Amino acid sequence: MLNTVYQLKAPRQFEAVFKDIPLDQEHVLVRPTHLSICHADQRYYQGNRPEAVLRSKLPMALIHEGIGKVVYDPTRNYQIGEEVVMIPNHPMEKDEIIAENYLRSTKFCGSSKDGFMQEYVALLPDRLVRLPEGIDKIVAAFTEIVSVSYHAISRFQRFSHERRRTIGVWGDGNLGYITSLLLKKMLPETKVCIFGVNANKLSDFSFADETYLISEIPQDMQIDHAFECVGGNGSPAAINQIIDYIQPEGTISILGVTEDLAPINTRMVLEKGLHIFGSSRSGRADFEGLMELYRQNPDVPEYLENIVGTTFEVRSIKDMTQAFETDIHKLIGKTVMIWNG
Numbered sequence: 001m002l003n004t005v006y007q008l009k010a011p012r013q014f015e016a017v018f019k020d021i022p023l024d025q026e027h028v029l030v031r032p033t034h035l036s037i038c039h040a041d042q043r044y045y046q047g048n049r050p051e052a053v054l055r056s057k058l059p060m061a062l063i064h065e066g067i068g069k070v071v072y073d074p075t076r077n078y079q080i081g082e083e084v085v086m087i088p089n090h091p092m093e094k095d096e097i098i099a100e101n102y103l104r105s106t107k108f109c110g111s112s113k114d115g116f117m118q119e120y121v122a123l124l125p126d127r128l129v130r131l132p133e134g135i136d137k138i139v140a141a142f143t144e145i146v147s148v149s150y151h152a153i154s155r156f157q158r159f160s161h162e163r164r165r166t167i168g169v170w171g172d173g174n175l176g177y178i179t180s181l182l183l184k185k186m187l188p189e190t191k192v193c194i195f196g197v198n199a200n201k202l203s204d205f206s207f208a209d210e211t212y213l214i215s216e217i218p219q220d221m222q223i224d225h226a227f228e229c230v231g232g233n234g235s236p237a238a239i240n241q242i243i244d245y246i247q248p249e250g251t252i253s254i255l256g257v258t259e260d261l262a263p264i265n266t267r268m269v270l271e272k273g274l275h276i277f278g279s280s281r282s283g284r285a286d287f288e289g290l291m292e293l294y295r296q297n298p299d300v301p302e303y304l305e306n307i308v309g310t311t312f313e314v315r316s317i318k319d320m321t322q323a324f325e326t327d328i329h330k331l332i333g334k335t336v337m338i339w340n341g
């Protein structure tokens with residue numbers, strides 16, 4: 001069957017191409033309904049990745065955060081019309097130790113294969129997860145970024161020592177909001193403090209125990225562990241400030257993506273005996289765990305409504321371009337495309 005795929009051909013240029021889509025006995029066909037824009041998509045859209053990377057990856061359809069409706073399922077796992085979240089990573093092998101999102105052979109939608117900006121998406125049934133009944137579709141659209149926080153916190157629980165009185169989250173944007181919200185649910189005994197650059201944004205973190213501007217952190221501030229959710233040019237300053245305030249033997253979870261190398265104070269990493277670990281993307285177990293967390297804590301998706309930014313009805317390439325251009329200038333919040341592509 002011929003499928004329309006909306007690929008980024010060059011920075012700021014989408015084009016519609018027609019590709020064959022498998023109508024076989026293995027793949028479930030999903031019609032995307034709500035797609036959400038990530039920073040990673042913006043780095044391709046704006047041409048902020050190195051020239052060689054862009055040359056090797058484009059043309060490619062963007063977007064790895066999205067939900068849709070099942071329209072055809074020869075595997076009989078799903079009902080027609082069922083609403084599902086699409087898992088963007090596609091493992092090519094199984095490994096007993098290494099998680100699916102860290103296997104170098106795994107393909108990721110909108111990074112090493114076409115993303116969800118398509119008329120139909122063909123996926124193996126284990127790349128779909130049912131949405132909880134009644135969940136807000138706009139919030140559900142950005143399940144993937146929430147699953148990344150869930151994944152990083154689950155790993156943090158494995159890697160960090162158990163004195164978790166105070167955790168600091170650096171970054172007053174979307175990922176900072178999501179990570180600190182999930183920390184409050186997954187580690188209810190822990191005090192969660194947010195460190196950011198904008199007082200207005202920090203005032204949205206109503207569930208947090210404390211918020212601080214990074215220029216006004218009290219000298220005697222002590223945190224046991226920290227999450228870096230800044231990325232970009234702000235990453236090195238955030239990581240080094242964490243190293244300054246964290247207690248010895250603390251664990252630092254890095255989530256922000258930088259294009260350039262980040263110089264960090266390794267002397268103090270050594271002197272304090274710190275653990276630093278990175279997390280990228282998430283796997284099926286994280287999506288499932290998160291859906292269960294939503295079912296048990298309906299206030300979590302409600303809180304996430306606070307970071308819904310602009311929503312766009314998208315019917316044409318002009319609409320897609322407008323959604324991406326508007327997303328660049330947002331202060332905070334996820335941009336969601338209601339997808340009629």
Ligand SMILES: NC(=O)C1=CN([C@@H]2O[C@H](COP(=O)(O)OP(=O)(O)OC[C@H]3O[C@@H](n4cnc5c(N)ncnc54)[C@H](OP(=O)(O)O)[C@@H]3O)[C@@H](O)[C@H]2O)C=CC1
Pocket residue numbers: 038039040145148170171172173174175176195196197198201214229230231232234235237238254255256257258279280281282332333
């Ligand atoms: N590891 C993974 O799998 C994933 C990684 N990411 C990455 O995470 C990063 C953050 O994403 P997202 O939250 O959507 O982006 P946002 O731009 O919404 O958030 C980043 C926030 O950090 C603020 N900031 C800048 N410098 C500092 C500082 N020194 N200390 C504290 N806060 C600071 C920014 O303020 P201002 O805007 O004013 O500069 C902004 O509010 C990106 O690099 C993104 O690519 C996202 C999803 C998944």
Ligand SMILES: O=C(CO)[C@H](O)[C@H](O)COP(=O)(O)O
Pocket residue numbers: 038039040043064108110111112144145148257280281
């Ligand atoms: O956003 C992310 C996951 O949600 C990751 O940062 C993204 O997948 C990184 O991909 P790329 O290597 O293409 O920048």
Ligand SMILES: [Zn+2]
Pocket residue numbers: 038039040064145
């Ligand atoms: Zn992302």
